Amino acid sequence: MMNWDPLFITLKLAVVTTAILLVISIPIAYWLVNTKSRSKPFMETLISMPLVLPPTVLGFYFLLAFSPGNAFGNWINEWLGLKLVFSFGGLVLASIIYSLPFMVHPIQSGLSMLPHSLTEASQVMGKSKWTTLLKVLLPNCKTSILTGIVLAFAHTVGEFGVVLMIGGSIPGKTKVASIAIYDEVEAMNYGAANFYASVLFIITFCILLTVYLINGGYLKRFWK
Amino acid sequence: MIKLDFHKSLSDSDGQMNLRIKCDIRKGELVTLYGESGSGKTSTLRILAGLLNPDKGVITVENTSWVDTKKRDYLSPQKRNIGYVFQDYALFPNMTVKQNLEFAAHKGQNKRVISDLIELMELGDLNSRKPQTLSGGQQQRVALARALVHKPKILLLDEPLAALDYKIRLKLQDYISRIHKEYSLTTLLVSHDPGEIMKLSDRVIVLEKGKIIKQGMPDEIFTNKKISGKFKFIGEVLKIESHDVIHIVSVLIQNNVVKVIADKSEVQTLNIGDKVMVASKAFNPILYKIE
Numbered sequence: 265m266m267n268w269d270p271l272f273i274t275l276k277l278a279v280v281t282t283a284i285l286l287v288i289s290i291p292i293a294y295w296l297v298n299t300k301s302r303s304k305p306f307m308e309t310l311i312s313m314p315l316v317l318p319p320t321v322l323g324f325y326f327l328l329a330f331s332p333g334n335a336f337g338n339w340i341n342e343w344l345g346l347k348l349v350f351s352f353g354g355l356v357l358a359s360i361i362y363s364l365p366f367m368v369h370p371i372q373s374g375l376s377m378l379p380h381s382l383t384e385a386s387q388v389m390g391k392s393k394w395t396t397l398l399k400v401l402l403p404n405c406k407t408s409i410l411t412g413i414v415l416a417f418a419h420t421v422g423e424f425g426v427v428l429m430i431g432g433s434i435p436g437k438t439k440v441a442s443i444a445i446y447d448e449v450e451a452m453n454y455g456a457a458n459f460y461a462s463v464l465f466i467i468t469f470c471i472l473l474t475v476y477l478i479n480g481g482y483l484k485r486f487w488k
Numbered sequence: 489m490i491k492l493d494f495h496k497s498l499s500d501s502d503g504q505m506n507l508r509i510k511c512d513i514r515k516g517e518l519v520t521l522y523g524e525s526g527s528g529k530t531s532t533l534r535i536l537a538g539l540l541n542p543d544k545g546v547i548t549v550e551n552t553s554w555v556d557t558k559k560r561d562y563l564s565p566q567k568r569n570i571g572y573v574f575q576d577y578a579l580f581p582n583m584t585v586k587q588n589l590e591f592a593a594h595k596g597q598n599k600r601v602i603s604d605l606i607e608l609m610e611l612g613d614l615n616s617r618k619p620q621t622l623s624g625g626q627q628q629r630v631a632l633a634r635a636l637v638h639k640p641k642i643l644l645l646d647e648p649l650a651a652l653d654y655k656i657r658l659k660l661q662d663y664i665s666r667i668h669k670e671y672s673l674t675t676l677l678v679s680h681d682p683g684e685i686m687k688l689s690d691r692v693i694v695l696e697k698g699k700i701i702k703q704g705m706p707d708e709i710f711t712n713k714k715i716s717g718k719f720k721f722i723g724e725v726l727k728i729e730s731h732d733v734i735h736i737v738s739v740l741i742q743n744n745v746v747k748v749i750a751d752k753s754e755v756q757t758l759n760i761g762d763k764v765m766v767a768s769k770a771f772n773p774i775l776y777k778i779e
Contacts, residue, residue: 379576379578381574381575381576381578382578382580384537384539384565384572384574384578385572385574385578385580386580386591387538387539387564387565387566388537388538388539388565388566388568388570388571388572389591389592389637389638390566390567390569390594390638391566391591392566399591400580400582400591403582404580404581404582
């Protein structure tokens with residue numbers, strides 16, 4: 265009997281991470297597009313760091329920061345009741361930071377491609393920034409948002425180093441599919457490894473295919 | 489009454505330019521800003537709309553202060569209740585024509601004004617179309633209608649007709665002049681086309697490198713003198729030919745080429761591409777009915 269747990273955990277992690285990322289990335293991207301602040305390059309650098317940094321570096325610092333052995337980790341543990349090391353909550357937080365650029369960058373470029381006159385037209389009609397963002401700007405960069413969602417989701421599904429460092433590999437709790445594959449291969453259990461690997465392969469393929477179909481307008485043409 | 493009195497330093501392709509505007513616009517007037525590109529026309533509109541803040545100065549509208557840089561007082565564009573038609577129309581691509589108009593309405597505003605505008609601008613057939621499927625002239629009409637939904641007192645038009653061909657331009661000029669009167673607006677228009685300006689505006693303000701160099705009635709501005717001609721048109725010089733003692737100047741008036749005889753002294757001041765006014769006053773023009 266196959267153990268489906270790692271796949272469920274992977275899926276749950278990816279869904280939760282993507283949902284939270286979507287909510288926080290839109291204001292971040294909007295700020296980056298509109299700000300004249302001097303801190304913009306620093307913020308952009310920080311957000312993009314996970315693109316180039318080895319995941320283990322991030323995982324290592326997470327581990328240090330949130331370990332109940334130090335003051336900060338202890339504080340979070342005691343005051344917020346959050347145990348972020350070797351827990352699902354910790355996995356989510358690490359994944360959010362690790363996949364942040366994959367959500368922020370597409371939305372940022374989508375927003376900056378829109379003509380500035382759209383915002384101004386909405387302003388002179390008396391609409392607030394919030395209404396303008398929600399009703400005018402976001403609906404006009406749907407494809408960028410979709411790209412962000414898919415990239416963040418797929419990237420979370422595929423991560424390994426960070427989840428191994430911060431989550432450990434606790435079966436049924438923090439053992440995601442990518443780690444399960446590694447474990448099964450270590451145990452010379454190729455059948456099980458192949459099962460996890462092929463499921464991930466198919467899921468990822470289907471997700472990306474859907475995006476290209478939607479963004480390329482193929483589905484619309486098909487329906488017509 | 490709109491009182492404009494401000495400075496703004498702008499950077500353009502030639503470097504720094506100092507925009508200096510001091511003028512009054514009376515209620516109900518249709519005033520055109522005329523000048524070469526880069527002379528500060530669009531920036532003036534943007535400053536009045538609150539999309540750009542002046543460096544120094546005041547803007548007062550109907551005795552309320554919109555901008556007072558000394559008091560660091562800037563009324564937000566949302567509160568100025570202005571209708572603005574952008575050069576690129578700025579229609580929202582995600583909404584249909586009707587949704588574009590509905591979006592512009594204030595909360596709880598009577599929706600009658602939308603159906604009135606749809607009727608006035610003859611947009612009924614386009615209601616459910618998306619802006620990108622419309623022609624330039626249709627988009628322009630939607631943009632014009634949308635700018636009026638929230639019942640502005642001031643309408644700003646930034647070269648609204650520049651991208652359209654001649655026939656549609658004439659039709660839209662009629663729309664502009666109709667809405668200006670019907671909604672008792674104070675309208676500020678940016679235009680390059682003297683014919684259009686003569687037809688629409690009460691007053692012209694000529695800008696050059698950020699300064700007002702002339703202002704007055706369109707007739708005075710474009711011909712330097714008042715002509716009480718019975719018949720006058722603005723055109724562009726296409727060709728100047730000399731035949732013995734006389735010269736024949738071909739002038740493009742709207743979409744017809746007209747040949748006008750001129751003497752040597754007149755021709756000396758003319759160049760190909762110059763805007764001219766063709767006027768006649770001694771003889772009655774003859775009318776032929778065109779079937």
